[in-house]
Amino acid sequence: MAVTSLVGASVRRKEDPRLITGSATYTDDIVLPGMVYAAYLRSPYAHAKIKKINIEKAKALKGVLAVVTGKDLKDKVKPIPCAWQIPNADLKIPDYQSIAMDTVRYTGDIVAAVVATDRYVAADAVDLIEADYEPLPAVINMEKAVKAGSPQLHANIPNNICFDWKLSGGDVKKAFDEAEVVVKERFVNQRLIPNAMEMRGAVAQYNSSTGELTIWMTSQNPHVHRLLLSMTLGIPEHKLRVISPEVGGGFGSKIHFYPGEAIAAFLSIKLNRPVKWFEDRRENYVGTTHGRDHVQYVELAAKKDGTILGMRVKAYANMGAYLSTAAPGIATILFGFILPGCYKIRNVDCEVIGVLTNTTPVDAYRGAGRPEAVFITERLVDILAHKIGMDPAEIRFKNFVPPEAFPYQIATGLTYDSGNYAPALKKAMEIIAYDQLRKEQIKLRKEGKLLGIGLSTYVEICGLAPSKIARATGFGLGLWESSTIRVHPTGKVSVFTGANPHGQGEETTFAQLVGDELGLPMDDVEVVHGDTAIVPFGMGTYGSRTTPVAGGSIVLCARKIRDKAKKIAAHLLEAREEDVVFEKGKFFVKGAPSRAKTIQEVALEAYTAEHLPPGMEPGLETTTFYDPENFTYPFGAHICAVDIDTESGEVKIRRYVAVDDCGRIINPMIVEGQVHGGIAQGLAQALLEEAIYDESGNLLTSSLADYAVPTALELPKFELDRTETPSPHNPAGLKGVGETGTIASPPALVNAVVDALAHLGVTHIEMPIKSEKIWKILHEKGVAP
Amino acid sequence: MHFEGAVHVKASKQHAFELITDPKRISKCMPDLQKLHIEHPDDFTTVIRAGISFIKGDFTIHFKVIEKAPPNYVKMTGHGSGMGSAIDLETVMDLVEAENRITTMNWKADANVSGKIASVGKRLLDAQAEKIIKQLFECIQQELGTN
Numbered sequence: 001m002a003v004t005s006l007v008g009a010s011v012r013r014k015e016d017p018r019l020i021t022g023s024a025t026y027t028d029d030i031v032l033p034g035m036v037y038a039a040y041l042r043s044p045y046a047h048a049k050i051k052k053i054n055i056e057k058a059k060a061l062k063g064v065l066a067v068v069t070g071k072d073l074k075d076k077v078k079p080i081p082c083a084w085q086i087p088n089a090d091l092k093i094p095d096y097q098s099i100a101m102d103t104v105r106y107t108g109d110i111v112a113a114v115v116a117t118d119r120y121v122a123a124d125a126v127d128l129i130e131a132d133y134e135p136l137p138a139v140i141n142m143e144k145a146v147k148a149g150s151p152q153l154h155a156n157i158p159n160n161i162c163f164d165w166k167l168s169g170g171d172v173k174k175a176f177d178e179a180e181v182v183v184k185e186r187f188v189n190q191r192l193i194p195n196a197m198e199m200r201g202a203v204a205q206y207n208s209s210t211g212e213l214t215i216w217m218t219s220q221n222p223h224v225h226r227l228l229l230s231m232t233l234g235i236p237e238h239k240l241r242v243i244s245p246e247v248g249g250g251f252g253s254k255i256h257f258y259p260g261e262a263i264a265a266f267l268s269i270k271l272n273r274p275v276k277w278f279e280d281r282r283e284n285y286v287g288t289t290h291g292r293d294h295v296q297y298v299e300l301a302a303k304k305d306g307t308i309l310g311m312r313v314k315a316y317a318n319m320g321a322y323l324s325t326a327a328p329g330i331a332t333i334l335f336g337f338i339l340p341g342c343y344k345i346r347n348v349d350c351e352v353i354g355v356l357t358n359t360t361p362v363d364a365y366r367g368a369g370r371p372e373a374v375f376i377t378e379r380l381v382d383i384l385a386h387k388i389g390m391d392p393a394e395i396r397f398k399n400f401v402p403p404e405a406f407p408y409q410i411a412t413g414l415t416y417d418s419g420n421y422a423p424a425l426k427k428a429m430e431i432i433a434y435d436q437l438r439k440e441q442i443k444l445r446k447e448g449k450l451l452g453i454g455l456s457t458y459v460e461i462c463g464l465a466p467s468k469i470a471r472a473t474g475f476g477l478g479l480w481e482s483s484t485i486r487v488h489p490t491g492k493v494s495v496f497t498g499a500n501p502h503g504q505g506e507e508t509t510f511a512q513l514v515g516d517e518l519g520l521p522m523d524d525v526e527v528v529h530g531d532t533a534i535v536p537f538g539m540g541t542y543g544s545r546t547t548p549v550a551g552g553s554i555v556l557c558a559r560k561i562r563d564k565a566k567k568i569a570a571h572l573l574e575a576r577e578e579d580v581v582f583e584k585g586k587f588f589v590k591g592a593p594s595r596a597k598t599i600q601e602v603a604l605e606a607y608t609a610e611h612l613p614p615g616m617e618p619g620l621e622t623t624t625f626y627d628p629e630n631f632t633y634p635f636g637a638h639i640c641a642v643d644i645d646t647e648s649g650e651v652k653i654r655r656y657v658a659v660d661d662c663g664r665i666i667n668p669m670i671v672e673g674q675v676h677g678g679i680a681q682g683l684a685q686a687l688l689e690e691a692i693y694d695e696s697g698n699l700l701t702s703s704l705a706d707y708a709v710p711t712a713l714e715l716p717k718f719e720l721d722r723t724e725t726p727s728p729h730n731p732a733g734l735k736g737v738g739e740t741g742t743i744a745s746p747p748a749l750v751n752a753v754v755d756a757l758a759h760l761g762v763t764h765i766e767m768p769i770k771s772e773k774i775w776k777i778l779h780e781k782g783v784a785p
Numbered sequence: 786m787h788f789e790g791a792v793h794v795k796a797s798k799q800h801a802f803e804l805i806t807d808p809k810r811i812s813k814c815m816p817d818l819q820k821l822h823i824e825h826p827d828d829f830t831t832v833i834r835a836g837i838s839f840i841k842g843d844f845t846i847h848f849k850v851i852e853k854a855p856p857n858y859v860k861m862t863g864h865g866s867g868m869g870s871a872i873d874l875e876t877v878m879d880l881v882e883a884e885n886r887i888t889t890m891n892w893k894a895d896a897n898v899s900g901k902i903a904s905v906g907k908r909l910l911d912a913q914a915e916k917i918i919k920q921l922f923e924c925i926q927q928e929l930g931t932n
């Protein structure tokens with residue numbers, strides 16, 4: 001490992017000046033000569049047959065250039081593909097057309113598209129399209145949807161069940177037979193709306209003379225989008241260029257391939273003009289994927305002393321009206337495999353039933369499958385602790401996988417790379433003064449006041465992923481990551497990554513990695529990403545993979561550069577390669593530091609190529625494709641303390657302590673930023689957010705006025721600390737941290753609230769825990785007025 | 786949404802029936818009528834301006850009489866769209882004439898609103914629909930004379 005000077009330092013983010021001064025370029029900032037604007041008519045019905053569409057009035061509006069319906073795309077735009085086709089689950093993929101042909105299946109299904117010279121004219125023209133529907137009964141509730149006689153979304157998918165996935169490890173029946181205590185619950189992990197600050201959109205520019213299509217789009221993974229666009233539109237990959245300019249947040253929602261971008265591309269080809277389409281917030285709420293939406297029947301078997309024996313989970317996962325890009329894998333692979341969490345639970349059964357309903361498709365949202373799993377485990381452990389009268393901390397210490405067990409194969413077959421769970425929890429308990437808090441809780445209860453303490457000790461799957469495992473689970477591609485490092489003749493460096501960071505800060509952290517590996521200052525390293533014509537094929541940013549996988553790739557790439565540079569330096573120094581050492585940007589002969597060549601001198605020599613070792617190619621540039629041997633498994637302990645107002649039911653977060661372990665840390669400030677954002681989003685789920693449909697399939701939380709995204713006012717001060725357990729298989733010991741906060745915090749908060757009310761006989765409260773839910777309980781128990 | 790009620794008018798049920806089944810006359814009682822196109826007295830299309838809160842715009846609604854027993858009974862459906870929304874309704878009207886040429890119009894309506902208006906204004910929909918119904922019957926009473 002390189003001598004660190006940059007890695008480990010809270011270096012200021014290179015990307016911030018442009019982001020905070022408003023000088024960054026986002027997709028909607030792209031303006032091209034001759035550009036025209038698309039707008040889409042979306043179905044007002046959650047389920048209906050399209051009887052007739054009259055586009056004449058829309059076409060006649062001044063400024064309108066084209067109006068297209070489903071039949072115009074027939075045979076020209078292939079159905080939207082599902083890219084995570086989980087095996088052995090009887091997966092049935094519904095026909096997902098960019099523009100609905102004869103049936104609409106959610107309020108938001110696109111029915112027609114308009115192109116006009118002006119965005120407002122396009123919107124007016126959409127209103128002039130006369131679409132005549134025959135309404136059909138809609139089904140929103142998953143458990144109703146799977147029953148015989150329910151409205152059917154797709155003729156070839158009986159009972160709306162698009163997959164039935166099972167995972168089994170150990171002997172669960174035996175575990176439950178031997179159990180002295182069993183706890184059972186039904187959890188709802190509610191539907192959430194991702195709410196990236198920037199909505200989705202695209203600018204498509206077709207050049208008929210070359211057959212090339214360039215599309216600027218809000219993408220977390222430009223190469224994946226290029227591949228899927230190529231498959232859908234039939235444009236060869238080498239004629240397609242996807243550029244992802246600045247992306248204003250994605251949280252998973254910009255991984256997926258959607259009709260909107262495909263239609264914009266089709267319209268540009270049809271008109272041979274640049275076409276821009278950009279959502280407004282309401283369109284985003286119905287047209288961009290939602291997250292979570294599980295109903296889970298869960299059971300935990302244990303001994304009276306708190307030893308956990310086994311777990312059973314049956315979950316219904318709402319897929320919405322169609323299967324979005326990664327949806328089947330999110331609800332199963334990223335969910336079921338991690339259920340044992342950080343405990344020695346040797347027997348696990350999990351079944352996930354994928355259900356189609358008349359709602360917006362559901363797919364990855366920050367955490368993606370893991371929050372749904374960790375919530376189950378962390379809640380069940382707490383419920384068990386309360387049931388047997390054990391402290392929630394004690395039961396965790398008792399069941400943790402011990403540090404000496406790593407690498408540790410869990411019941412579902414995954415092998416945790418490294419972990420040391422107890423120190424993280426101990427540290428969190430020390431910071432929050434756990435024992436003192438418990439004493440205070442007892443004292444306050446006597447005074448009629450409610451204090452609750454909630455623990456959440458999580459482990460999660462990060463660093464997606466080893467390609468062989470990805471492929472074995474039905475993922476459409478491998479999940480390696482690429483990088484190219486180009487050392488210019490002046491010794492300045494461009495780093496091209498196949499990941500596509502969009503605010504996470506890897507332009508800074510990758511520069512720190514490369515700076516240390518090559519002994520260069522940060523300013524001499526520029527990280528380039530987000531353009532398929534410039535960077536090698538890459539898999540993108542999601543699944544907390546950018547730092548461990550792309551970062552790992554970059555470190556390996558930099559080491560290859562260093563190896564070549566060392567050969568050149570040895571040749572110039574007339575020394576044997578093994579006698580040359582590299583330190584702080586200089587190659588020198590061991591024991592004679594004055595006989596040295598700087599990396600800049602070596603870089604210049606690589607290009608002047610006058611004194612290269614015999615047979616060596618000129619240049620100082622290399623590409624690496626890094627395919628990790630395993631996932632990475634960050635972990636940590638979060639403790640939340642809440643005071644509950646006995647009159648109003650309001651939850652006040654008194655303290656929130658998070659001790660996370662994401663392996664080796666490149667930039668503590670950036671890690672803290674990720675943890676802050678993650679906890680905020682997790683607490684938002686626990687306390688406020690919930691996408692609600694009425695029985696007819698209308699999204700009632702259809703704007704930021706109705707869907708409660710928290711502000712800083714609703715959030716506590718986060719007290720963060722860390723332990724550092726490097727990943728043994730990652731080239732730089734990195735694990736990833738982008739999703740930990742979102743995964744850990746919902747159960748921490750819910751555990752705290754339930755803990756505050758446990759003496760009243762409360763065992764569970766569904767998220768979001770709004771004041772009125774608690775008030776109702778307190779009122780029924782005679783506590784609240 | 787389900788609504789029902791009874792309204793008294795100072796007219797024979799023949800007169801009342803004629804009014805409510807005459808597209809030209811009844812459409813005048815619809816809120817902010819923009820256009821009327823009559824295919825047939827039992828099959829007509831209106832464009833009305835309506836909305837909830839700040840979402841306001843033109844709705845094209847196609848009405849069809851699907852059952853009638855003059856001058857006692859009429860059943861109509863309405864099916865329309867606009868502003869990214871759709872409305873489907875079915876109304877039934879039973880007319881009962883008492884002494885003194887007082888007719889009671891017993892009515893029922895089932896309406897389903899979907900799309901943007903339903904999403905934005907679900908909580909306001911009932912109140913808005915009641916307002917429109919009230920206006921409609923006040924207008925009918927004015928045309929026929931109230932009790």
